């Protein structure tokens with residue numbers, strides 16, 4: 001980041017109604033949407049979740065996204081704008097030279113444009129694919145849950161996002177963040193025929209996608225590659241949404257996969273996070289240490305899950321965590337959460 005984490009956190013901590021009321025008139029968490037023409041309000045805000053959604057045009061996001069859209073700003077410009085209007089002093093990071101700083105900003109902003117473009121593309125593709133929506137419904141995701149987790153669908157095809165990415169001159173960054181690949185001089189979409197699960201950093205910004213295969217494609221899950229925006233050892237899936245619950249429950253539950261986190265959350269257990277498709281390492285555990293000293297490991301009951309549990313247990317004990325493990329026999333947390341929440 002070019003602006004300090006501290007500044008971004010202070011901007012993120014502002015209440016969404018405070019930020020939005022500079023631009024629109026809010027009454028009882030409702031307003032007339034600034035993004036489409038209307039006389040009766042269909043624009044709602046959820047203060048607790050720091051989230052807005054228009055039921056007329058479908059626009060949604062957090063306070064920063066709102067300011068970006070309404071003022072046509074980049075993420076960093078929006079942070080600066082909000083900070084100024086709320087008397088938050090903006091701290092900038094030091095760079096070797098002005099050129100270096102500009103280059104870094106351009107790269108970061110391009111990555112965000114690509115991720116947001118792909119995200120919108122995948123979400124639209126899911127909205128227009130009844131078969132895929134049925135597939136997700138069977139896994140416990142109705143329209144509201146799809147919206148809440150912002151799931152999407154990367155259709156089969158080699159150039160769904162690639163054509164636009166190339167036309168926009170985004171190739172280099174798109175390739176670096178692993179969304180457009182190249183083989184034998186052909187550029188193509190990395191994600192095909194998969195459910196896309198956006199991964200957010202703790203500021204609520206998309207930094208990559210997890211992707212689950214439909215059917216028997218291997219591997220079953222794809223995770224973002226390591227790149228300048230995404231480092232797996234510093235990310236826990238679901239942490240942006242679990243932080244408050246972890247503090248409240250004084251415990252974090254660690255599960256293995258994206259769907260374990262989402263299904264448990266959907267069933268009302270919100271203090272749940274997962275490493276994104278890799279063994280949980282010490283850095284990730286240290287990330288949790290900021291919020292709690294107690295973790296519960298709830299990995300799959302298979303041999304691989306048990307082996308990972310033992311490894312994780314050792315790391316956690318070394319770091320001084322109070323540790324509990326839940327031994328599952330034949331089901332994973334995703335299945336359990338869905339079964340028991342239906343009763």
Ligand SMILES: [Zn+2]
Nearest residue numbers: 033036054057
């Ligand atoms: Zn609207």
